[in-house]
Amino acid sequence: MKFLKERLEYLFSSTKGLVLVAISLISLVTAIWGTLSGPMVEWGVKDITVRLLGMKLDPFFREGRIIMLYHTIAMAVIAIEVYLMTSIIPMKKFYKLTINAAVTVGYLSSMIFGLGFAYFGRNWILHGLFLFGLSLMFFTGLLLAVALWPWNKNYRVASPEYAHTKSGMDLERAAFFTMVVATLGSSLFGAVAGAYFGNGFETFLAENTVRFAHKTPLQLGIIGHLHIMLTLIAVAITLIVGRWLDFKGIYHKIAMPLMIFGTIVITLGVWMVVPFELIAHMIIYVGSTFIMLAALMLVIYGWRKLIRERLNELGIEKAGFFRGLKALLHDPLKFGALWQMVFMNFTVSGVGIFMAIKLDEIFRVWPWREERVTLTGHWHVLAALIATIILMYYADMVGLKGKVRQWFGWILLIGSDVAFAGATIYSLKRLFVNAYYQEPLVSKIFLAMDVGLAAVLVILALLLLWRLFDLFKGEGIWKREKENPEVEVAKTSTGPVA
Amino acid sequence: MKKVLVLITLLTTVAFYGCVHQPEKWTHEEVKYIDTGISSDAWALVPAGPFFQGQFKNLNHLKNLDYDYEIMVTDVTNLQYARYLNEALAAGKIKVEGNDVKGFYPGEEYTGFRHERKIGPGYYLYYALERPGSRIKFDGKTFTVDKGFENHPATMVTWFGARGYCEFYGWRLPTEAEWEKAARGTEDFRAYPWGNEITPHHANYDLSNKEIRKILGVKHGITTPVGFFNGRSYEGFQTVNARSPYGLYDMAGNVWQWVADKHEKMSDRFMKGGSWMNYDVYLRIWSYNSSLPWNYYIDVGFRCVRDHKPETQGNQEGESQKVEN
Known part of the structure; x- marks a missing residue:
């Protein structure tokens, strides 16, 4: 019993344990659900999965199933980001515990019951519990916003090297706070439209409406929601990586205001898609430029730091391009996290x-x-x-x-x-x-x-x-x-x- | 270790470039002729009445077509299209400019909406000759079909060309509603023309195309002769009789089919049914694709509808009534 208790305590009360559980569950879902498409279908693996697990894949509800699948995965990713935030940003223990508990129950409910509903027979009780999970995630967001309140005078910037206002407000904390508030509003934005389409089960994938000359406000709401939520998840991970690499100095001081302003602008831009679709796109471009510049600051800072630290380790004071490059590539994890942000420009922003x-x-x-x-x-x-x-x-x-x-x-x-x-x-x-x-x-x-x-x-x-x-x-x-x-x-x- | 990984990346990049091989000139090819036993001249009667259109079964989607109409049992074949081109050329309805077969279109209303294209009266591309995938060729006098492709659906036909064919014979392209009703029938609410299950034995799509290539003796993706999935066995490949409730074949898979409707305030025309290049999701009755009316593709064809005149109606066995053209 003690054996189990200790492990469960580790898995569900420590940040590292919670992250491990969430990554494991996402991996499990990806491994199982990945067999339902691509080459796995051709190889007959899909049939085995469906038969073995008793899935019910009605062709009429495919779109709904997919929507629930990526919501469940997204909730687990958000939970990971929340765990990391409650660990790396100072906040009262009460908030940390409550937030972590609520987000855990939230994502587990939405994942287990959402997938249960979508793939195993459309039991309405499961759908209700899926919505309960999403609601709990929203509640977590509210608590997180309170915990991160940047004007709280108890939390002042720790060092002048970090971006701050004259009064000592920590601008990185403010950037996290802005992202959380933007996420809350944007999730409501999707929830309103989602409730409408979900109630009648006339679900649709946003990409299916791309050539519709007239999209209804609720369709626009869905399109806006999915774009902004993914953007904000990306903003969150950029800020988290910044903390991992101890982002500071002049680049940090430039990046944080850009990130705050960019997050506000892009969020408002996306919300404006409903009433003013054409202007909204221009606002989104402006917002995304600020966010991407902030990310660029992080990449420049991070890569310079990686080179400097490695050269110091080797005792080299001055290095040419190739030595510098070798030093940069020394740590694939830290280099890789920043490289993916650069690579994103070729495969996502560039394509867009x-x-x-x-x-x-x-x-x-x-x-x-x-x-x-x-x-x-x-x-x-x-x-x-x-x-x-x-x-x-x-x-x-x-x-x-x-x-x-x-x-x-x-x-x-x-x-x-x-x-x-x-x-x-x-x-x-x-x-x-x-x-x-x-x-x-x-x-x-x-x-x-x-x-x-x-x-x-x-x-x-x-x-x-x-x-x-x-x-x-x-x-x-x-x-x-x-x-x-x-x-x-x-x-x-x-x-x-x- | 890093060197190995860098090498793998380089080789992958080189492999990508190596795969982009396009001959400068299109070489016509032949395939094994397969007689499916299904006549491409047959028509099916679709009686007036209500039906559910789209993905969702609720009263909002209960539509009514209050007239009888007839629809082709199969897609228009290459042979039929070549015959039409010869007749239309002789009648002065089309002209050949280089490798473009063109015909007249009277134009349509232009609202100036974003992305809408202005389509005024004029000659537009009907059929793309000598392009990769063209199965019809022109020797300066006559249009002929590549050997073995006679009963394959006519592809490389633009929306204008599909409309031109139907109108030449006094018919028309089906509306989306007519197409869906013909595919689904009124007896139940089904996802595919034959029911709710799909296997590689039901239609020519992504999963079945590899088997089909072996039967036709080619190494690339390919259309099947019209009516291929009719319960017959071809070299050991057993097909399911995948007719729609009105006896139509190939209403899912093989080639997309141009229909008359277009996106509101846009110029893109809808296509229905999915093709040999697609996954099963695109073969569902309500799925659609769309493109501009002058575009042509290796996996897009069409079929026509016509008004039902009781005196032309003949009786055949089965659920539907068909007449010979």
Whole structure:
């Protein structure tokens, strides 16, 4: 009994344990539900999964199922970000405990009951419990906003090297707070429209409406919701990575106001999609430029820091380009997390801007299905990029070192980037090759994507199996993490945490 | 270790480029001719009455078509389309400019809406000759079909070309509602023309196309002869008789089918049914695709509808009544 109690205590009360549980569940869902599409269907794995688990895949409810599936995964990702935030940002213990408890019950309810409803027979009680989980997540957000209140005089900036106002308000805390408030409003934005479509079960995928000349306000609400939520999840992970790398100095001081302003502008821009669709896009472009500039500041700071630290380790005072590059690539986890932010510009923002500029000349010449593939591809890539950044941080958090760190980091980075590059090329394939001749290209791209994703899933599975076996050890890593449950970062604010 | 990973990345990149191989000139090809036993000249009667349109079964989606109409049992084949081109050329209804077969379209209202294209009266592309995937060729006098592709659905036909074909014979393209009613029938609320389950034995789509290539003796994705999925076995590949309730074939898979409707205030025309290139989700009755009316594709064809005139009606066995053209 003590054996179980200790492990459960570790898994559900320490930040590292909670993150491990959420990553494990996302991995499990991804592994199982991943068999329902792609090459797995061709290989007959889908049929086995469906039969074995007793799934009911009614063709009429596919869109609804997919919506619930990615909501459940998104809730777990949000939970991970919340755990990390409650650990790296000073706040009272009461808030930390309540927030972590509520978000855990929230995401577990939405995940278990949401998937139960969507894939195992549409039991309405399960749907109610799914909504309960989402509501609890919202409540968590409210508590988090209160806990992060940046004007709280108890939490002043810890060092002049961190961005702050004259009165000492911690601007990074303010950036987190802004993101949380924007998320709360944006989730309501989706909830209103979602309740309408969900009640009648006339669900639709947003990309299916792209060529509708007139979208209803509720359809626009859904489109806005999905875009802003993913954006805000990306903002959150950027801020979290900043703390991981102890982002500070002049770049931090430039980045935080940009991030706060960008988050406000882009959120308002997306909300304005409903009444003023055309102007809204311009506002969104402005907001995203500020956010991307803030992320650029982090990348510049982070890469300079990585180079400097490695050269110091080697005792080199001055280095040329190649030595500098070698130093930069020394740590695939820290380098990789920042690289993914850069890579995002090629596979997500770049594609989006290219589409916007060449819409009538290229994308609207293609059949709608091809335009839809590009739309779907670019946000899947963004979501997956965020996931890899979280995994890189987690791998660092659990203390991967030496060769294991190198292999894990590089396989994760290269495997995922090959897959994402493949997805991008696939979505734009008609630019390079006539439809009649595209098959060899598509086959090779799929092969590369499958190999890349498989590599990522295998190393992730190895990491999780390692952690699983570790739980059976009396004095395993879990024990150390239980005794030292918080994420070790330099904090930007001082203030009461008891 | 880093060197190995860098090498893998480089090789992957090179492989991508290596795959983009496009010959400069299109070479026509032949395939094995397969007789499916289904006549591409047959029509099916769709009687007046209500039906559920779309994905959701509720009263908002209960539509009524208060007239009888007839729809082609199969997609228009290459042979039919080539015959039409020859007849239309002789009648002066189309002209050939280089590799473009063009015909007249009277134009349509332009509202100036965002992304809408101005389509005035004039000659527009009907059929794309000598492009990769073209199965009809022109020797300066006559249009002929590549051997073996005679009973495959006519592809590389633009929306203008599909409309031109139907109008030449006094018919028209189906509206989306007519198409869906013909695919689903009124007996139940089904996802596919034959029911709610789909396997590679029901239709020509992503999952079945690899088997089909073997039967047709090609290495690339390909259409099937119209009416292929009719319960027959082809070289050991057993098909399901995947007719719609009115006896239509290929209403899911094989090729997308142009329909008459377009997006509101836009120029893109809808297509229905999904194709050999698609996953099963695109084969559901309510799924759609769309494109501009001058575009042509290797996986888009069409079929026509016509008003029902009782005197032309003949009786055949089965659920539907069909007449020979």
